[in-house]
Amino acid sequence: xxxxxxxxxxxxxxxxxxxxxxxxxxxxxxxxxxxxxxxxxxxxxxxxxxxxxxxxxxxxxxxxxxxxxxxxxxxxxxxxxxxxxxxxxxxxxxxxxxxxxxxxxxxxxxxxxxxxxxxxxxxxxxxxxxxxxxxxxxxxxxxxxxxxxxxxxxxxxxxxxxxxxxxxxxxxxxxxxxxxxxxxxxxxxxxxxxxxxxxxxxxxxxxxxxxxxxxxxxxxxxxxxxxxxxxxxxxxxxxxxxxxxxxxxxxxxxxxxxxxxxxxxxxxxxxxxxxxxxxxxxxxxxxxxxxxxxxxxxxxxxxxxxxxxxxxxxxxxxxxxxxxxxxxxxxxxxxxxxxxxxxxxxxxxxxxxxxxxxxxxxxxxxxxxxxxxxxxxxxxxxxxxxxxxxxxxxxxxxxxxxxxxxxxxxxxxxxxxxxxxxxxxxxxxxxxxxxxxxxxxxxxxxxxxxxxxxxxxxxxxxxxxxxxxxxxxxxxxxxxxxxxxxxxxxxxxxxxxxxxxxxxxxxxxxxxxxxxxxxxxxxxxxxxxxxxxxxxxxxxxxxxxxxxxxxxxxxxxxxxxxxxxxxxxxxxxxxxxxxxxxxxxxxxxxxxxxxxxxxxxxxxxxxxxxxxxxxxxxxxxxxxxxxxxxxxxxxxxxxxxxxxxxxxxxxxxxxxxxxxxxxxxxxxxxxxxxxxxxxxxxxxxxxxx
Numbered sequence: 001x002x003x004x005x006x007x008x009x010x011x012x013x014x015x016x017x018x019x020x021x022x023x024x025x026x027x028x029x030x031x032x033x034x035x036x037x038x039x040x041x042x043x044x045x046x047x048x049x050x051x052x053x054x055x056x057x058x059x060x061x062x063x064x065x066x067x068x069x070x071x072x073x074x075x076x077x078x079x080x081x082x083x084x085x086x087x088x089x090x091x092x093x094x095x096x097x098x099x100x101x102x103x104x105x106x107x108x109x110x111x112x113x114x115x116x117x118x119x120x121x122x123x124x125x126x127x128x129x130x131x132x133x134x135x136x137x138x139x140x141x142x143x144x145x146x147x148x149x150x151x152x153x154x155x156x157x158x159x160x161x162x163x164x165x166x167x168x169x170x171x172x173x174x175x176x177x178x179x180x181x182x183x184x185x186x187x188x189x190x191x192x193x194x195x196x197x198x199x200x201x202x203x204x205x206x207x208x209x210x211x212x213x214x215x216x217x218x219x220x221x222x223x224x225x226x227x228x229x230x231x232x233x234x235x236x237x238x239x240x241x242x243x244x245x246x247x248x249x250x251x252x253x254x255x256x257x258x259x260x261x262x263x264x265x266x267x268x269x270x271x272x273x274x275x276x277x278x279x280x281x282x283x284x285x286x287x288x289x290x291x292x293x294x295x296x297x298x299x300x301x302x303x304x305x306x307x308x309x310x311x312x313x314x315x316x317x318x319x320x321x322x323x324x325x326x327x328x329x330x331x332x333x334x335x336x337x338x339x340x341x342x343x344x345x346x347x348x349x350x351x352x353x354x355x356x357x358x359x360x361x362x363x364x365x366x367x368x369x370x371x372x373x374x375x376x377x378x379x380x381x382x383x384x385x386x387x388x389x390x391x392x393x394x395x396x397x398x399x400x401x402x403x404x405x406x407x408x409x410x411x412x413x414x415x416x417x418x419x420x421x422x423x424x425x426x427x428x429x430x431x432x433x434x435x436x437x438x439x440x441x442x443x444x445x446x447x448x449x450x451x452x453x454x455x456x457x458x459x460x461x462x463x464x465x466x467x468x469x470x471x472x473x474x475x476x477x478x479x480x481x482x483x484x485x486x487x488x489x490x491x492x493x494x495x496x497x498x499x500x501x502x503x504x505x506x507x508x509x510x511x512x513x514x515x516x517x518x519x520x521x522x523x524x525x526x527x528x529x530x531x532x533x534x535x536x537x538x539x540x541x542x543x544x545x546x547x548x549x550x551x552x553x554x555x556x557x558x559x560x561x562x563x564x565x566x567x568x569x570x571x572x573x574x575x576x577x578x579x580x581x582x583x584x585x586x587x588x589x590x591x592x593x594x595x596x597x598x599x600x601x602x603x604x605x606x607x608x609x610x611x612x613x614x615x616x617x618x619x620x621x622x623x624x625x626x627x628x629x630x631x632x633x634x635x636x637x638x639x640x641x642x643x644x645x646x647x648x649x650x651x652x653x654x655x656x657x658x659x660x661x662x663x664x665x666x667x668x669x670x671x672x673x674x675x676x677x678x679x680x681x682x683x684x685x686x687x688x689x
Contacts, residue, residue, distance in 0.1 A: 185271070185546075203256075203257060294327065316345075318525040333636065365419070395409065441462070500522035502526070504526035582667070591616050597612075
């Protein structure tokens with residue numbers, strides 16, 4: 001006859017196997033992983049636990065044994081399910097690490113599509129009604145769901161093969177159906193017009209494109225979804241083909257990320273089987289369009305104020321969703337900003353994080369009596385100093401000099417400044433416009449700054465978020481200088497003045513013309529949303545197929561493509577500045593320094609010129625081939641420095657804000673004739689009647 005211990009072990013084993021099978025079916029977890037020793041051990045309670053329970057009970061009859069058995073099994077079954085679901089969630093959170101391993105026992109068929117499973121202990125039979133159970137489980141599922149965030153150097157889970165337009169999938173099927181899918185194609189990704197009325201663009205987003213191509217993989221659940229949206233007669237073999245698809249035989253040529261680029265220049269040249277290169281279109285466009293647009297916007301803000309002032313990106317709350325906010329923070333930094341308020345962007349990309357407090361913090365205090373902490377330890381001696389009393393004392397001393405009545409300053413604001421300074425004595429920067437900048441905010445700030453000085457700390461500065469920024473900054477700077485001289489505290493005159501308040505590029509230009517004393521600008525809405533121009537308009541065009549050039553003709557000259565594979569060179573003059581960019585046929589010899597050549601406008605017979613380069617740079621690099629990234633990808637900080645150097649290589653008239661000089665993008669005489677011959681052959685000849 002089986003012992004109680006043996007009965008329990010048998011039921012545990014049966015229930016464990018059943019639970020595994022049910023969950024494996026529902027979530028496509030492979031049996032090889034489910035049978036692993038690690039997972040198996042996590043499902044059952046240690047044997048010593050059960051043994052100890054049995055030993056503490058004195059069983060006098062089979063009835064008592066059965067009652068105890070049921071009690072133990074309820075606890076064990078609940079624990080089994082609970083532990084197993086926790087393991088599934090753990091596997092889901094580790095999906096990137098698991099999918100990238102070379103082990104054959106892949107945990108998930110589609111980790112990005114698998115939702116996290118509710119780990120709340122299931123209700124037992126008769127514990128609640130069915131309708132109540134469903135509602136509760138739904139709420140618990142929402143409450144316990146967690147978002148798996150991308151690693152700083154890995155791709156966002158949102159960027160996956162199905163992040164595309166349906167017509168890409170449809171065209172891929174048509175290529176496959178007509179047995180055309182293996183023909184080698186070349187696509188160019190470029191834009192037609194510089195944004196924001198300027199004459200240059202910063203190319204950004206390449207690293208994300210390469211990671212997307214590297215990790216390209218359609219999973220089982222992706223295929224199942226595609227079966228539901230494509231016609232029912234779509235062959236099973238097509239879906240099998242998609243399931244095995246990778247981008248190992250695709251080649252990616254591109255200009256380096258951070259390069260200053262211009263209209264009609266192919267930023268990325270994509271070569272490979274037409275089905276595969278077609279599937280890449282939408283995703284590459286979405287990765288390049290916004291990244292290049294916001295990086296260029298940031299570069300224009302930087303150009304408007306020069307390199308002596310600091311620029312901080314404050315746009316997360318105004319960005320188009322969390323992905324837009326993260327991308328904006330990343331590419332604003334690439335474009336020349338010095339920091340961000342976005343904490344997650346700081347963590348993921350290593351961007352300096354900056355910020356102080358909001359008006360809510362100031363208005364949360366009504367009087368000095370609201371202070372729960374009034375002392376501050378001296379930085380050098382460690383002695384506890386009566387900090388709040390010192391602040392009130394110095395406010396009275398400052399009154400006559402600032403021509404204000406100390407008793408008229410807002411004491412709730414003073415209390416807020418005191419409490420914030422106690423919390424951050426080495427990084428005190430106060431928002432001073434909650435009530436009145438000159439009559440309350442500034443005096444209260446200076447009183448606290450003097451008290452910090454006596455305790456051997458240095459305040460950082462203040463922030464203006466409203467009003468006439470030019471006038472207020474000049475008035476505040478003058479008071480800083482007066483106080484520095486009066487009390488012989490020299491660094492007071494150099495306090496940092498930060499300005500925010502819906503600043504755009506035109507505001508910066510206007511402030512520069514008016515004259516101001518602002519050191520740092522915090523910019524949000526106009527920067528991250530690119531309000532001046534919300535889209536760059538990159539396009540992705542077929543230019544060669546099976547070794548033959550392809551052209552898109554249009555009555556709109558801007559939309560006519562330059563056919564064939566091309567190389568790209570930047571021509572420099574004797575002063576080291578870029579003169580023009582030159583497109584050549586793929587098989588043309590490259591231009592040489594000191595050798596005169598004829599450059600031509602792509603679409604105008606009359607616009608042509610000779611140029612003798614002082615130096616020539618080939619802008620294209622092979623970034624992806626043979627299933628691997630061929631170039632070491634620079635860090636975000638390195639790309640930022642490179643972009644800054646790129647802008648410095650342009651003439652000033654190309655980057656000025658008013659009527660900038662267009663930069664020349666030319667073609668060789670050979671490419672010009674080749675292009676126009678194909679153009680003419682593809683335009684129908686009409687007949688007059």
